[in-house]
Amino acid sequence: MLASDGVSRPDAALIADLRARIEGIGGWGPQPEHALAAQSFGVDEIDAVLPWGGLPKACIHEVAAADISAAAAGFCAVLLARLANQSGTVVWCRRKDGLYGPGLAAFGLDTGRLIVVRARTDKDVFWAMEEGLRSGSLAAVLGEAGSTDSIALRRLQLAAETGGVTALLLRPAGAAIVPGSVTSRWRVGTVSSVPAGTAPGKGRAGPGRPRWRVELRRCKAGPPATWLLEWRDETGGLAVAADLRHRPAAPPAHGVGSRLAV
Amino acid sequence: MTTAAAIRGGIRIAAVDDAAKTAGIVPGLTLADARALLPDLAVTEVDTAADRRALEGLADWCGRYTPWTAVDEIDVYPGDNGGGGGLWLDISGCAHLFGGEQALLDDLVGRLAAFGFAAAAAVADTAGAAWAMARFTEETAVVVQPGDVATALPPLPVDGLRLPARTVEALSRVGLRRIGSLTVLPRGALAARFGDIVLQRLDRALGRVDEPLSPRRPAPAMHVRLAFAEPVGRADDIALATRKMLDELCARLAAAHLGIRRLELALYRTDGTVARAAIGTSRPVRDPDHLHRLFREKLDGLDVGFGVEVTVLAATVVAPLAPAQTAMGFEPREHAEVVGRLIDRLGNRLGAGNVMRLVERASHVPERACRKLPALVGAPASTCDEDRRSRQPRPLQLLPWPEPIEVMAPVPDGPPVIFRWRRVQHRVAAAEGPERIEPEWWREEDGHDPAHRSSIRDYYRVEDAHGCRFWIYREGFYRPDLAPRWYLHGLFP
Numbered sequence: 147m148l149a150s151d152g153v154s155r156p157d158a159a160l161i162a163d164l165r166a167r168i169e170g171i172g173g174w175g176p177q178p179e180h181a182l183a184a185q186s187f188g189v190d191e192i193d194a195v196l197p198w199g200g201l202p203k204a205c206i207h208e209v210a211a212a213d214i215s216a217a218a219a220g221f222c223a224v225l226l227a228r229l230a231n232q233s234g235t236v237v238w239c240r241r242k243d244g245l246y247g248p249g250l251a252a253f254g255l256d257t258g259r260l261i262v263v264r265a266r267t268d269k270d271v272f273w274a275m276e277e278g279l280r281s282g283s284l285a286a287v288l289g290e291a292g293s294t295d296s297i298a299l300r301r302l303q304l305a306a307e308t309g310g311v312t313a314l315l316l317r318p319a320g321a322a323i324v325p326g327s328v329t330s331r332w333r334v335g336t337v338s339s340v341p342a343g344t345a346p347g348k349g350r351a352g353p354g355r356p357r358w359r360v361e362l363r364r365c366k367a368g369p370p371a372t373w374l375l376e377w378r379d380e381t382g383g384l385a386v387a388a389d390l391r392h393r394p395a396a397p398p399a400h401g402v403g404s405r406l407a408v
Numbered sequence: 409m410t411t412a413a414a415i416r417g418g419i420r421i422a423a424v425d426d427a428a429k430t431a432g433i434v435p436g437l438t439l440a441d442a443r444a445l446l447p448d449l450a451v452t453e454v455d456t457a458a459d460r461r462a463l464e465g466l467a468d469w470c471g472r473y474t475p476w477t478a479v480d481e482i483d484v485y486p487g488d489n490g491g492g493g494g495l496w497l498d499i500s501g502c503a504h505l506f507g508g509e510q511a512l513l514d515d516l517v518g519r520l521a522a523f524g525f526a527a528a529a530a531v532a533d534t535a536g537a538a539w540a541m542a543r544f545t546e547e548t549a550v551v552v553q554p555g556d557v558a559t560a561l562p563p564l565p566v567d568g569l570r571l572p573a574r575t576v577e578a579l580s581r582v583g584l585r586r587i588g589s590l591t592v593l594p595r596g597a598l599a600a601r602f603g604d605i606v607l608q609r610l611d612r613a614l615g616r617v618d619e620p621l622s623p624r625r626p627a628p629a630m631h632v633r634l635a636f637a638e639p640v641g642r643a644d645d646i647a648l649a650t651r652k653m654l655d656e657l658c659a660r661l662a663a664a665h666l667g668i669r670r671l672e673l674a675l676y677r678t679d680g681t682v683a684r685a686a687i688g689t690s691r692p693v694r695d696p697d698h699l700h701r702l703f704r705e706k707l708d709g710l711d712v713g714f715g716v717e718v719t720v721l722a723a724t725v726v727a728p729l730a731p732a733q734t735a736m737g738f739e740p741r742e743h744a745e746v747v748g749r750l751i752d753r754l755g756n757r758l759g760a761g762n763v764m765r766l767v768e769r770a771s772h773v774p775e776r777a778c779r780k781l782p783a784l785v786g787a788p789a790s791t792c793d794e795d796r797r798s799r800q801p802r803p804l805q806l807l808p809w810p811e812p813i814e815v816m817a818p819v820p821d822g823p824p825v826i827f828r829w830r831r832v833q834h835r836v837a838a839a840e841g842p843e844r845i846e847p848e849w850w851r852e853e854d855g856h857d858p859a860h861r862s863s864i865r866d867y868y869r870v871e872d873a874h875g876c877r878f879w880i881y882r883e884g885f886y887r888p889d890l891a892p893r894w895y896l897h898g899l900f901p
Binding site for chain 1: 750754758763765801803806839900901
């Protein structure tokens with residue numbers, strides 16, 4: 147009698163409670179307090195779009211490279227530098243050699259704060275990331291992995307929440323995007339720079355400031371967006387490219403957006 | 409069954425088994441004579457390297473008795489003075505673990521016999537006396553009580569002094585066959601006639617002078633040993649035993665104000681082989697929890713074979729570590745300490761060389777300007793002063809080796825117009841350069857690649873039509889008769 151009553155007329159408060167608990171289990175609901183802390187990009191236009199007022203900490207952000215250049219790695223280096231300046235050490239896990247200290251330093255990442263981990267397999271990359279995230283003593287952990295799966299992402303998300311450490315997942319160009327519990331998903335590629343000025347005597351101009359097309363393709367609580375950013379050596383920060391006279395923002399490259407279901 | 413080798417200008421018997429011995433064949437006999445005694449004698453050529461390996465394996469196995477073991481460096485085939493190789497074991501302070509010296513020797517000889525080795529062992533105050541007693545007494549396990557060397561040695565033959573065969577012959581020619589007959593002779597005459605070596609060996613055997621011997625493995629600063637009543641094979645049991653030993657070791661380290669930098673676990677398997685696992689730490693540690701966690705990764709990969717009888721945990725490298733105050737109601741989580749532990753865990757699973765710090769140093773050559781140092785050794789200071797950085801743009805990714813590219817470029821010097829890298833063609837939209845980088849002539853010998861040594865590089869920073877930036881260079885000076893070689897060396901963001 148009582149049971150059938152419960153089924154036919156469910157208690158609204160009970161349902162709400164259950165829903166909240168399921169959201170809590172799934173990691174999609176309200177985050178713990180420290181997860182809401184955010185790291186500002188130093189670019190007002192981006193901070194304004196993100197619901198947290200910056201890049202939320204203690205969760206995973208996936209940054210996919212749009213092309214073979216190191217633009218996505220540079221974008222990550224900028225983020226790591228901003229995260230590290232506040233509380234210390236960052237870890238960069240990858241399978242290959244090739245990170246170059248002077249180049250990283252140019253983007254504000256102090257190599258004294260960086261630990262580079264070289265792993266043999268993607269599995270080891272994820273293991274090292276998880277260890278770093280769980281230790282709770284780092285400012286951020288970056289991992290470069292060609293393949294992921296939703297279980298690995300889920301483990302990383304839990305580790306990031308446990309340790310209160312931000313995780314960046316850098317995906318090479320062409321890597322398959324798998325659905326998973328990442329808080330935000332970015333795609334970074336290069337855009338032709340505005341020439342620095344014609345060199346006298348030579349016919350052609352040197353490359354200008356690096357320009358990146360940064361797409362926020364998915365964000366848990368906000369709309370997708372695209373920016374054209376420029377790295378400024380003189381200020382040591384990113385800024386939205388001001389001078390668009392020569393070239394409008396390129397259309398979405400290579401049609402990848404259409405096969406991406408997010 | 410015998411083995412033979414070329415000794416003293418002829419093929420001679422080097423070692424014999426019991427069957428050959430009863431037929432009258434002794435080491436040192438020429439092969440022809442031996443064949444005359446026993447026509448169907450089985451002879452194998454001596455394999456010194458394999459014998460040496462076997463002895464080293466046994467020396468490792470003897471680590472279950474004492475951490476100080478060594479292979480006898482004297483000629484493995486002394487011919488006719490007892491034959492066979494030898495092992496040294498320093499059992500000072502270890503015998504009580506086995507119920508006394510005699511019990512230790514009986515245990516050792518018994519186990520060796522079970523492996524199929526005919527062994528004899530002796531314990532004495534000096535290495536020389538133990539050597540002689542093991543070889544020239546009838547018993548297989550002899551203990552010379554402390555202070556008794558002077559009475560035990562004289563009846564033994566002079567061969568027991570580890571003298572060269574020629575000296576032994578010379579001594580026996582004049583009737584000096586026993587060690588006792590040497591001790592009563594005037595020392596000056598003995599040295600003048602037979603050389604200093606006789607006196608030296610005599611003094612060492614009698615303990616008048618010390619004999620330096622080197623252990624096969626460095627003797628650990630501290631070690632803990634655990635013997636099981638029954639061989640254990642389960643990983644959980646090994647992990648538990650490791651934990652128990654770590655607790656004991658860390659307690660002793662705490663008393664000595666020391667911390668571990670390197671720790672080795674040896675598992676002595678029932679089949680006489682040893683499995684080892686070693687861990688290193690980035691800073692002195694004596695926290696059993698942390699050390700146990702490091703070992704857990706390693707234990708998974710260890711093969712315990714048919715079971716483990718004895719485990720030994722040896723602190724091979726230790727460093728001073730002051731006592732820390734921990735009991736204040738909160739967990740000590742000093743930042744550097746926690747990062748150090750993370751480095752330990754990563755380094756012990758992935759390899760210490762794979763957890764690195766990038767250190768800049770003053771060099772113009774790009775591949776030399778950034779050095780990778782193992783993070784385990786701690787954060788080194790950069791040798792590069794601040795204002796040197798970012799004077800010229802440098803790529804974020806530097807290829808481990810410059811990759812050759814096909815280039816269309818104006819001669820004699822100019823940036824390329826089109827280049828092809830990894831089978832993709834890039835049209836250059838903007839270029840900057842050249843930045844000429846000359847090799848460091850003072851480092852000619854250790855140039856990273858002999859093929860590229862002594863060549864000047866003209867670097868260009870180029871941007872292709874899509875905005876991708878590359879760091880490419882032309883090698884060497886322009887020569888009209890030779891097509892220039894171009895390489896891609898790095899990627900800019």
